[in-house]
Amino acid sequence: MSLTSAHSVVAPSATSKRVAGTIIVLYALISIVPLLWIFATSFKTPPDSIAYPPKILFQPSLEGYCNLFSTRTRQTPEYINSLGPATGVCDETVRKRNMVIAGPSNFMPRFVNSLIIAFGSTFCAVFLGTLSAYGFSRFKVPLADDLLFFILSTRMMPPIAVAIPIYLMYRELGLSDTALGMILLYTAVNVSLAVWLLKGFIDEIPREYEEAAMIDGYTRLQAFWRTVLPQATTGIAATAIFCLIFAWNEYAFAALLTSGTAQTAPPFIPTIIGEGGQDWPAVAAGTTIFLVPILVFTILLRKQLLRGITFGAVRK
Amino acid sequence: MAEIRVEHLRKAFGDFVAVQDSNFVVGHGEFFVMLGPSGCGKTTTLRMIAGLELPTGGKILLGGEDVTMRRARERDIAFVFQLFALYPHMNVRKNIGFPLLAQGMPGAEIRTRVEETAKLLRIDHLLNKSVSGLAGGDRQRVALGRAIVRRPKCFLMDEPLGTLDTEFRDLMVHELRELHNRIHATTVYVTHDQMEAMSMADKIAVMNHGVIEQFGTPREIYDRPATMFVADFIGSPPMNFLGFGGGLSKGAREIVVQGAKVAVPEVREDIAPADMALGIRPEHIRFDDGSKLRGAIYGTEYLGTTQIVAVETSDGIIKARVPAEIRLNPGDHVGLSLSSARLSLFEKSSGRAVRTAIHDGVSQGRAQHG
Numbered sequence: 001m002s003l004t005s006a007h008s009v010v011a012p013s014a015t016s017k018r019v020a021g022t023i024i025v026l027y028a029l030i031s032i033v034p035l036l037w038i039f040a041t042s043f044k045t046p047p048d049s050i051a052y053p054p055k056i057l058f059q060p061s062l063e064g065y066c067n068l069f070s071t072r073t074r075q076t077p078e079y080i081n082s083l084g085p086a087t088g089v090c091d092e093t094v095r096k097r098n099m100v101i102a103g104p105s106n107f108m109p110r111f112v113n114s115l116i117i118a119f120g121s122t123f124c125a126v127f128l129g130t131l132s133a134y135g136f137s138r139f140k141v142p143l144a145d146d147l148l149f150f151i152l153s154t155r156m157m158p159p160i161a162v163a164i165p166i167y168l169m170y171r172e173l174g175l176s177d178t179a180l181g182m183i184l185l186y187t188a189v190n191v192s193l194a195v196w197l198l199k200g201f202i203d204e205i206p207r208e209y210e211e212a213a214m215i216d217g218y219t220r221l222q223a224f225w226r227t228v229l230p231q232a233t234t235g236i237a238a239t240a241i242f243c244l245i246f247a248w249n250e251y252a253f254a255a256l257l258t259s260g261t262a263q264t265a266p267p268f269i270p271t272i273i274g275e276g277g278q279d280w281p282a283v284a285a286g287t288t289i290f291l292v293p294i295l296v297f298t299i300l301l302r303k304q305l306l307r308g309i310t311f312g313a314v315r316k
Numbered sequence: 317m318a319e320i321r322v323e324h325l326r327k328a329f330g331d332f333v334a335v336q337d338s339n340f341v342v343g344h345g346e347f348f349v350m351l352g353p354s355g356c357g358k359t360t361t362l363r364m365i366a367g368l369e370l371p372t373g374g375k376i377l378l379g380g381e382d383v384t385m386r387r388a389r390e391r392d393i394a395f396v397f398q399l400f401a402l403y404p405h406m407n408v409r410k411n412i413g414f415p416l417l418a419q420g421m422p423g424a425e426i427r428t429r430v431e432e433t434a435k436l437l438r439i440d441h442l443l444n445k446s447v448s449g450l451a452g453g454d455r456q457r458v459a460l461g462r463a464i465v466r467r468p469k470c471f472l473m474d475e476p477l478g479t480l481d482t483e484f485r486d487l488m489v490h491e492l493r494e495l496h497n498r499i500h501a502t503t504v505y506v507t508h509d510q511m512e513a514m515s516m517a518d519k520i521a522v523m524n525h526g527v528i529e530q531f532g533t534p535r536e537i538y539d540r541p542a543t544m545f546v547a548d549f550i551g552s553p554p555m556n557f558l559g560f561g562g563g564l565s566k567g568a569r570e571i572v573v574q575g576a577k578v579a580v581p582e583v584r585e586d587i588a589p590a591d592m593a594l595g596i597r598p599e600h601i602r603f604d605d606g607s608k609l610r611g612a613i614y615g616t617e618y619l620g621t622t623q624i625v626a627v628e629t630s631d632g633i634i635k636a637r638v639p640a641e642i643r644l645n646p647g648d649h650v651g652l653s654l655s656s657a658r659l660s661l662f663e664k665s666s667g668r669a670v671r672t673a674i675h676d677g678v679s680q681g682r683a684q685h686g
Contacts (some may be wrong), residue, residue, distance in 0.1 A: 011471045208401035211368050215395045216462070217418030250606040 013251050024040045035291070041284035049280040064281025065089035068107050068272065068289075072099040098109060107286060110268040115293070116179055116245040117264055121186035125243045126185070126236060129194025130202075134224060136195070137202040138210075149201075151192045160252045167256055190243040197242070201235025202228065237304035241297060249293050265290050318379030318469040318502060319344045320365060324581045325374035327360050334360040336526045338374070342397040342470075342519070343393075345500040347493070349513040352523035353549070358506045359474055361523075365504060366472050367391050378469055389418075396473040400455050402447040402462075407525070408434075409443040412461040433465040437495075453484040460495070470502035477512060489515055503601035510550050514538070522546045540674055541660060547595050553624060553635045562659070563589035564670060571661075572631050576608035578658040581673035587663060590671075595660035598624065601636035607651035613644050627652065 012020070024292035041049050043060040072094055080100065086092040094101055136144055166185065167176075175181030205228055241282075255267040268285040272279060320342040327335040333356040342348040350358040363369040365376055376384045383391050390548060395484035402411050409430055416426045425605070436438040437457045442450065447458060456476060463471055476492075477485045493516045502645055507513055517679050521531045522545070530542035541547035549556035560573045563609045564587040570579055580594070599622075611629035618640060625636045625644060634652065645649075661670040669675075 018603075093483070206399060206401065208397045208399055209403060211366075211388070211415070212395065212397060212401040212462075213418075215366055215391075215393065216415035216466070217389045222418075227403055303581065 018286035029303050038284045038287050041152065041280055042288045044281050046279060046281055049284070050278070061093065061281075062089055063093050063271070064279075066093050067095045067279055067282035068285040069105055070094070070101045070114040071088065071103050073107050074099050075196070090191050096143045106268065110263050111289070113179060113262055114248065114265040114290075117182045117243055117262070120179070120183040121190060121247045122240055123185060124187040125190035125194045126240050127189050129198050129239060130236060132195050133198035133202050133227065136199050138207060151195050154192045163253065163256055166253070170257055177258050177260050179262045182258060182262060182264070184249040186250065187255070190246055193242060197239045198232070199230050200234055205231050237301050241304070243299055244297060247296060320470055320502060320504065322365070323362070323375040323377070324360065325364060326372050327357070327364060327369060328372045333465055333526050335364070335461070338528055340528065342502055342504060345502055347503045347505065347516055347518045349505045349517035350523055351507060351510060351513040351520055352399060353508055356523040357526040358523045360504050362472050362474055362504060366393060366395050367370045378554040387664070392469045394466060394468040394471050396459050396463050396476045398475040398478045399423065400459040402436065402458055404448050407443070408439065408445050408447055408450070408458050411447055412465050412640055414461060415466045415521045429465055433461045436460050436464070453488060454481045456480065456488055464501070465655060466501065470504065473503065473505045474508050478507070478675050492516060499514060522549060524580060525547070536678065539658070540669070540678070541595070542669050544593065544595070544662045544664070547660060547662070551597060553598055555591040555593055555597055556601075556635055557633045557662070558629075558631050558634070559664070560592050560594060561589070562592070563587050564592070574609055578609065578654055579658070580659050580661060581657060583661070584673065584675065585673040587670055591664040593662040593664050595662055596654050597658065598635045598637040600655040600658045601634070601638070602653045603636070603638065603642070603650045604653035607653045609652045609654070613646050613650060614647045617646055617648060
């Protein structure tokens with residue numbers, strides 16, 4: 001190494017930067033290829049989707065989306081010809097396969113269930129989490145350390161380990177296949193994460209703010225609402241995303257506990273395969289639409305998410 | 317505005333006693349400073365007056381009313397925090413108006429009150445600014461504004477200048493005292509900085525280990541320290557101590573220190589033989605070759621108008637403050653002459669000051685805290 005080049009001991013060298021960059025690009029590719037594959041498949045026709053070798057270039061089709069949102073019945077060509085002109089893109093696409101649209105599929109109600117259950121449980125978990133985190137952060141709670149450990153310990157086993165007792169309890173309580181049951185369940189799972197994450201954030205807000213507000217004539221709850229909450233928004237947003245992602249993606253409990261009215265999208269999407277052959281484009285279309293809300297949410301709040309992930313990594 | 321009376325106040329956190337048996341009265345409109353090293357209990361005392369901590373024992377009276385167990389918001393006091401605690405999500409106007417909003421005051425009235433207050437503190441041009449962009453001194457003014465806008469019974473300030481840089485600090489010391497002179501609010505001010513305390517206070521309480529060591533005016537505390545701790549804590553450099561042995565009897569006017577006879581203020585009490593200390597402020601030492609009390613120059617610290625000279629004696633280093641013109645070289649032997657009228661005598665074991673002629677006509681600070 002030449003003596004003239006300024007060499008920093010803190011900044012990474014060019015070589016290590018390049019190595020790190022390559023690893024990140026590789027990792028990003030590995031992560032994104034399946035997503036792109038699903039996205040591409042959703043615009044293929046069923047024959048194209050199972051073609052071998054796989055088609056990279058193909059004629060895009062909306063058949064997957066049409067099939068996702070509709071139920072269809074097979075008819076004779078004569079009957080189809082006897083119908084009037086096709087009323088839309090989907091009608092036309094479906095008729096080419098000698099079928100007519102019989103009605104809407106269950107996808108929309110399932111998707112709405114997912115939205116209600118995921119956002120509902122996220123709201124409950126964050127609400128309860130914020131209040132308990134504030135309590136743990138500011139008051140002398142008897143056995144606080146033990147309680148916090150107990151709350152954390154609920155995350156130490158995979159939630160599915162308690163699936164059978166919960167299944168039996170829910171059956172007895174009449175909570176099986178209800179949105180309320182699923183919201184309660186996801187809230188229970190998420191609240192431990194919410195308490196721990198939010199406690200970290202609230203610990204960082206100096207208590208002088210509430211003390212100042214309380215001396216200035218506010219009650220503790222008012223002080224909390226007006227001075228602590230506005231400063232905890234970053235933490236609350238980060239926590240909300242984590243909770244939402246869990247509740248949105250959860251498959252096992254949903255498959256076990258919901259089958260009809262309260263069924264969420266994750267257990268519903270695979271059932272599409274069964275209807276009229278292996279309809280991979282419809283499954284891919286369902287998955288693509290399913291990804292959208294979480295994608296939008298994450299992009300909107302990515303800064304908070306990053307802070308949530310790196311939180312506590314550097315202490316002052 | 318009101319008088320604050322603290323009686324037998326005590327606070328323990330588990331086994332740790334933060335404040336033990338504090339008693340003091342802050343008169344109506346007085347500027348009272350609690351001074352002491354960190355962990356001495358001064359902030360805890362202040363927080364108990366504010367209602368942010370509840371005492372383990374004792375009473376707090378605000379304007380004659382017992383508020384010991386009342387909630388902070390029911391006490392009608394204002395508190396200025398060391399870190400200002402300005403709400404970062406509100407601008408200056410909202411920060412100052414926040415206490416008025418709690419009282420349900422109509423918007424128009426809040427507006428006029430906030431503007432009056434801002435004018436008083438010369439921050440009216442900053443009202444619509446965000447607090448996060450303000451300089452230290454302006455943040456402090458906003459914090460003060462939030463305190464005075466409500467016209468509370470008294471002000472409590474917890475090292476409000478602690479985080480400012482020296483330049484701002486001197487300015488704010490001046491401004492705070494000026495503000496106090498204008499609005500005459502009863503103020504309790506906590507600091508560890510003796511310069512702030514001496515320059516602002518009407519009365520000072522010097523605290524250590526949860527105990528008030530002395531309560532009095534700045535002059536009393538400086539000239540007649542009640543304990544060795546106070547003597548050592550106040551003054552820069554602090555009071556010098558020269559050890560001597562033997563007892564004292566009433567009426568004595570002379571003691572023997574390091575073989576030299578030293579005239580002292582007439583002793584007013586009998587003290588059984590014990591280890592004693594003679595206390596002398598650096599500015600009360602002169603160099604005099606005729607004196608029997610001798611030492612060698614160890615080093616000097618030039619300060620412009622004066623210089624601090626460290627002299628090594630047989631009982632350790634003594635610091636003297638002498639005019640800057642005197643030429644001195646390390647190693648020179650000098651004689652030390654002490655201004656007899658300004659000497660203090662202490663009992664080493666208890667640290668207590670011996671009663672002498674300098675206490676004539678005043679009640680000794682510590683006596684009232686038994």
